[in-house]
Amino acid sequence: MSRMTSESENGIVSNNQIELPLGEEGNYCGSANGGVVLKKGPWTSAEDAILIEYVKKHGEGNWNAVQKHSGLFRCGKSCRLRWANHLRPNLKKGAFTQEEEQLIIELHAKMGNKWALMAAHLPGRTDNEIKNYWNTRIKRRQRAGLPLYPPEASLQALQESQRCLNIDRIEIRNKSQHDTLQSNSYGIPNVIFDNLTPNQSIIPYVPELPDITASSMLMKGLSSFQYGSIMSPIMHRQKRLREATTLLSSFGGGMKNEFHLFDQFQEVDIAAQSFGLPFPFDYDSTTKNPEFFGENQGSHTLANGNFSASKPTSEAVKLELPSLQYSESDLGGWGPSCSPSPLIESVDAFIQSPPTGTVESECPSPRNSGLLDALLHEAKTLSSAKNQLSDKSSNSSTVTPGDNADSPGLNISETEWEDYGHPFSPLGHTATSLFSECTPISANESSLDESPSCETFTECYVKSESVDQTWTADREKESSTWLDITSPDALLDSGWLEHDSAYGKDQVIVTDAVETLLCDDLSSESKQMAAGASVNHGWGHSSCSWNNMPAVYQMYELP
């Protein structure tokens, strides 16, 4: 590119372009250069020529040898990238044609951010190009208030969704939901998702979507666009395992993935927007037919921009993390009138700097922590307050003193609560407000003030509240309900990591949590599936034990 070559066309390298090979921490280009100073930054045409010459001689691959053999002061990784994206023959340069654009849209609808795979369908185009194109497109369309996907795709998704819904229902009814509820795995296994294999038949739409992810199963009520007919059959088992492991460990060790999941709330609305659909999805309360929010749809393909590619069953269930590619403006700024909120920033900050410790080990001041911490703190605090006001009778699932209720740092006064609720504090936002704020506001909707409230989302469970309201015991009680359903981390922690010592009760709790979270849109089958799977298979990592979130759990106790 012209501007790339302009600054150091003759190989004159400024100091800031030269860096020592990175060590282990930054493994970029770190392996093969033994202290040789490597250049970074834009490539010069001279360097290009050297690289081309090298590849002519030696062929592609063994990129780390380039520097040795050609004297090019570039790391292998950089060479590979340069070659693949710019120098290799048959590269198509210039703007994408309309056909290509169309294809990209289709491919993205199918496979999400699988840029390399998409590039394979676009001869002469690189993954980087496609990625850049797509990201630009996202921004552009969002700014314009347009759906990411064209109406045809929306329609197709609708049809597929409906079709799959029907199939799913049959599937669900034919399969025993008891499968998922059999074992008692309070002892959380390390390898969990293989256990799901025998039960994959319960996963909706298996024939076409064998590789539905656990997360998508969990989230299917939230992000359940079905795009089953155009699934592409790709994803290595290892990768899926890896992702599953990643998510599992995150479930336990940190809170990150609760937020990944939570992210999907945001992304699902992006997806909805992408298809020109309202979010929350319309829910037909008369027919109890959750068109998109509904019970059994398999794929979260379009919910998070990603898609669980398929390989026939007997695979570990993949937990695909949602892409974070949507910017903060994406999260909250779909509509032109939706201004960035502090909360969104908090989410962003959280994602960038997830807490390193577990919930149990750290209960930082919410003022100093990320949103999730704040939520957790909030949850714990409520629980604590509840404990204090109750007759302090305990039951089997009550938190042991000291875990939180007695923790001095968690005894939050009414005043502090008001602080929490301060409208201008990022921490004043509950998840409810997050839902509200992240609810996309279409171009023809007005302002945040008029945006659909969380009531829409959680039906009768959630109330919009003025933050100025004073705290009362009654409200406290009410807020136990209010909070638990508005703290997705709490939901997740509690719901999915529930112990099942007495399945019945906990199951109800889990189910309630799920139900609440999913606006009661899950069918009973699905709810039991989800909850049962969580109980049965002990989702989560050992570090995320029951004891890690007792206060949160406590909030789900039935009255």
Add this chain to the structure above:
DNA sequence: AATCCATACAACCGCAGTCAA
């Protein structure tokens, strides 16, 4: 003319998979 801002693009970075020693 200066500044701002959106866009496009190249390159960087970290992570994870593969494979051979």
Add this chain to the structure above:
DNA sequence: GTTGACTGCGGTTGTATGGAT
């Protein structure tokens, strides 16, 4: 079975460019 080099991928960042104000 372990380790390290190599490789591929996806996300992010940096910056040149051009249009709008």
